[in-house]
Amino acid sequence: MSTSQITFFKGHGTENDFVIVPDPDGALDLSPAAVARLCDRRAGIGGDGLLRVVRSAAHPEARAMADEAEWFMDYRNADGSIAEMCGNGVRVFARYLERAGHAEAGDLAVATRGGVKRVHIAEDGGITVSMGRAALPEEGVTVTLGGRSWHARNVNMGNPHAVAFVDDLEHAGDLLSTPPYSPAAVYPDGVNIEFVVDRGPGHVAMRVHERGSGETRSCGTGACAVAVAAARRDGADPAETGSPVTYTVDVPGGTLVITERPDGEIEMTGPAVIVAEGSVDPAWLAAVRSA
Numbered sequence: 001m002s003t004s005q006i007t008f009f010k011g012h013g014t015e016n017d018f019v020i021v022p023d024p025d026g027a028l029d030l031s032p033a034a035v036a037r038l039c040d041r042r043a044g045i046g047g048d049g050l051l052r053v054v055r056s057a058a059h060p061e062a063r064a065m066a067d068e069a070e071w072f073m074d075y076r077n078a079d080g081s082i083a084e085m086c087g088n089g090v091r092v093f094a095r096y097l098e099r100a101g102h103a104e105a106g107d108l109a110v111a112t113r114g115g116v117k118r119v120h121i122a123e124d125g126g127i128t129v130s131m132g133r134a135a136l137p138e139e140g141v142t143v144t145l146g147g148r149s150w151h152a153r154n155v156n157m158g159n160p161h162a163v164a165f166v167d168d169l170e171h172a173g174d175l176l177s178t179p180p181y182s183p184a185a186v187y188p189d190g191v192n193i194e195f196v197v198d199r200g201p202g203h204v205a206m207r208v209h210e211r212g213s214g215e216t217r218s219c220g221t222g223a224c225a226v227a228v229a230a231a232r233r234d235g236a237d238p239a240e241t242g243s244p245v246t247y248t249v250d251v252p253g254g255t256l257v258i259t260e261r262p263d264g265e266i267e268m269t270g271p272a273v274i275v276a277e278g279s280v281d282p283a284w285l286a287a288v289r290s291a
Contacts, residue, residue: 087220
């Protein structure tokens with residue numbers, strides 16, 4: 001990892017917050033330990049994850065997508081592990097590209113490990129992301145906490161989710177550690193677990209434990225998974241009815257609006273804000289590397 005000065009930005013989408021590191025040419029080697037320290041809320045900058053901004057043509061995992069999307073979102077969880085996708089992260093990523101002059105209001109394509117995501121930056125500031133289609137594997141899991149157990153619906157949004165409908169969000173506990181679930185083999189690479197309550201017709205609220213990050217204030221792919229699970233529970237399937245279904249999903253950090261269209265495409269709309277920029281002390285980063 002280079003010891004030259006590294007610029008960073010800090011942003012959030014419904015309070016799901018990220019350290020943003022511009023690296024257009026893919027020159028930085030950000031180790032898991034460095035990412036974890038940058039995301040540390042006491043010893044670093046602090047964030048639920050890190051968004052490394054790289055030109056698709058400069059990253060081996062994204063070169064095949066370079067003709068569709070100029071920019072690749074290299075997303076890392078707060079513990080330094082690699083993740084396929086982050087819905088709130090894509091909106092913040094797009095907001096950064098707009099701020100940096102790499103994009104403007106209108107349509108934009110962003111490459112991710114979960115494929116190319118279509119983004120629309122509205123004039124009023126809202127950002128809509130086409131999140132792809134949900135896969136609904138048949139095998140779910142049972143989540144058990146505090147003597148209670150719930151069946152959790154298996155929904156894959158490019159990353160794995162287990163959606164449990166509960167009577168009270170407090171039943172989820174503190175969500176500092178991964179809620180126990182079985183059978184573990186259903187999610188060999190870990191899972192994001194959502195706990196959901198109803199607020200009204202087409203309106204739910206959720207809390208989430210994100211693998212590698214603990215409880216976060218929001219999870220975009222999780223909100224999409226919750227909306228799809230709620231629609232199926234409520235007997236709605238746009239592929240069968242030909243009509244889109246929209247759910248409002250309250251998260252601790254705000255509100256997201258999720259629409260599933262008849263072709264299966266899921267769109268998520270919500271805010272994204274850049275709150276700060278600065279530079280990382282090279283000596284501090286070098287010390288992290290050598291630790």
